[in-house]
Amino acid sequence: MANLHPNSGDPKVTYEYRRKKHAEEMRMQVITFTMMIFFTVIAFAAVGAGFSKWFIVPFVLLLAVVQVIFQLYYFMHMSHKGHEAPQLFMYSGVIVAFVTILAFVTIIWW
Amino acid sequence: MAAEQKFTPQTWPESPEQATLEGKNKFLGFWFFLGGETVLFASLFATYLALKDSVPSDTHAKAADLFELPLVFLMTMLLLTSSLTSVFAMYHMKNYNFKKMQQWLFITVVLGLAFLGCEIYEFNHYYHEYEHKFTSSAFGSAFYTLVGFHGGHVVFGLSWIIALMIRNAKRGLNLYNAPKFYLASLYWHFIDVVWVFIFTVVYLMGMVG
Numbered sequence: 307m308a309n310l311h312p313n314s315g316d317p318k319v320t321y322e323y324r325r326k327k328h329a330e331e332m333r334m335q336v337i338t339f340t341m342m343i344f345f346t347v348i349a350f351a352a353v354g355a356g357f358s359k360w361f362i363v364p365f366v367l368l369l370a371v372v373q374v375i376f377q378l379y380y381f382m383h384m385s386h387k388g389h390e391a392p393q394l395f396m397y398s399g400v401i402v403a404f405v406t407i408l409a410f411v412t413i414i415w416w
Numbered sequence: 417m418a419a420e421q422k423f424t425p426q427t428w429p430e431s432p433e434q435a436t437l438e439g440k441n442k443f444l445g446f447w448f449f450l451g452g453e454t455v456l457f458a459s460l461f462a463t464y465l466a467l468k469d470s471v472p473s474d475t476h477a478k479a480a481d482l483f484e485l486p487l488v489f490l491m492t493m494l495l496l497t498s499s500l501t502s503v504f505a506m507y508h509m510k511n512y513n514f515k516k517m518q519q520w521l522f523i524t525v526v527l528g529l530a531f532l533g534c535e536i537y538e539f540n541h542y543y544h545e546y547e548h549k550f551t552s553s554a555f556g557s558a559f560y561t562l563v564g565f566h567g568g569h570v571v572f573g574l575s576w577i578i579a580l581m582i583r584n585a586k587r588g589l590n591l592y593n594a595p596k597f598y599l600a601s602l603y604w605h606f607i608d609v610v611w612v613f614i615f616t617v618v619y620l621m622g623m624v625g
Contacts, residue, residue, distance in 0.1 A: 321426045325511065332507050339500045346496065349620060350489050359624045370616035374609050381503050382605045388434070391444055395451030403458030410462030 338380040345369045420590055428512035429591075433598035436591050446599045450606050457610050460562040461617060467558040468622070476553050477546040479622030488619045491534045492611065498527035499608040502601040509597055514589045517597070521581055524604065528574045535567050559618070566614055569607050576600050 349366045357365075379385040384392055429435040434443050469478045505520035539560070542548040550560045577600050584593050 324430060328507060328510055332504075335500070335503050335507075339496070339503075342496060343493075346489075346492055346615075349616065350485060350492075353620045353623050354485060362624050363621055366616050366620045370612050373612050377499065377605055377609050377612070381499055381608075382602055388431075392447035392450075395447045396454065399451035399454030399458075402455045403461075406455070406458045407462040407465065410466045414466040 335380060338376050342373050342376055345373045420592060423512060423590065425512040428510075428589075430510075432510065432589075432591055432594035434595070436595070439591065439595035442595045442599060446602060450602070453606065453610075457562075457565075457613075460558075460565055461613065464558040464562045464618065467554040470554040470558075471556075472553055476555075477542075477548050478555070479559075479618075480625055482542055482546055482548055483619050483622050485619070485623065487534060487538060488615055491531055491538075492615050494527050494531040494534070495608050495611050498524045498531070499605055501527065502604045506598060506601050509589065509594060512589055517589070518581055518585070521577055521597075525574055525577055525581075528570055528577075528604075532567065532570055532574070535563070535570075539564075563614060563618065566607070566610050569610070573600070573604050573607050576603065 346369075349369045352362055352365055378396065383389065384396070432439075434440050471478060501520050501524045505517045505524060508514075508516040508520060548559075549556050551557070580593070580596055580600055584596075587593065589597075
């Protein structure tokens with residue numbers, strides 16, 4: 307729709323453009339949700355099927371990380387503009403989280 | 417833009433949660449808080465991983481004896497779906513549709529309560545069937561602290577959303593409460609983020625030993 311330009315200045319056009327954009331985003335959210343459900347089912351199925359521990363642990367962890375990225379970037383809108391500060395906060399948190407878990411696990415196990 | 421100004425769907429701004437200075441500050445502050453929550457939960461996960469299956473004797477139940485996948489799967493689906501319904505609520509918030517936003521928030525609350533009911537049943541089951549208690553072993557302490565702290569977040573998130581719904585029921589949407597609804601939904605998503613790691617690290621990895 308060429309006439310639905312966001313910066314045309316016409317409030318009616320801007321409004322319709324925004325409604326359309328929101329609806330498109332909503333479709334993306336439903337696709338995200340479907341994929342998250344899919345990853346969850348796969349993770350539970352992998353454990354239920356009784357594969358080797360050395361396959362299951364990295365596999366379900368990878369699925370969890372992918373699912374969390376979906377949640378943060380789509381459900382929590384971190385993919386939108388103006389989310390530089392949230393990214394800084396979350397990635398700083400993740401680095402400290404990773405070091406904490408690594409430290410605890412290695413101290414106890416070795 | 418004044419916080420109490422009346423809007424129509426046409427004049428409602430594109431990012432109502434950040435249209436005022438207060439909204440912008442709340443947005444920044446809340447994400448900072450979520451970064452801190454990530455570290456807090458990491459310390460609980462680290463403790464759990466370090467103390468998993470640390471029981472004083474063989475009569476105590478270990479992770480693989482306790483957990484049942486169907487219940488955990490149901491809880492995961494409830495929380496994941498409630499995350500989607502709160503996305504729907506924010507979609508209607510951005511379209512300035514207060515009534516539909518309230519309806520989806522209500523569904524979110526119902527799903528959250530169902531999740532909480534499952535968790536209470538689960539803890540009760542472990543306590544009475546397996547004698548798996550907070551004070552019975554290091555494993556018990558670490559498990560209940562991690563999963564219980566997440567459950568506490570669910571309780572707080574539900575109270576927050578219910579309070580917002582009741583408090584603003586007759587007021588409708590404006591730039592004063594739009595940031596509040598938005599942040600409550602961010603908090604709810606974060607609870608689901610933590611649960612993804614709980615069902616993976618505690619339950620799924622617990623089942624394989």
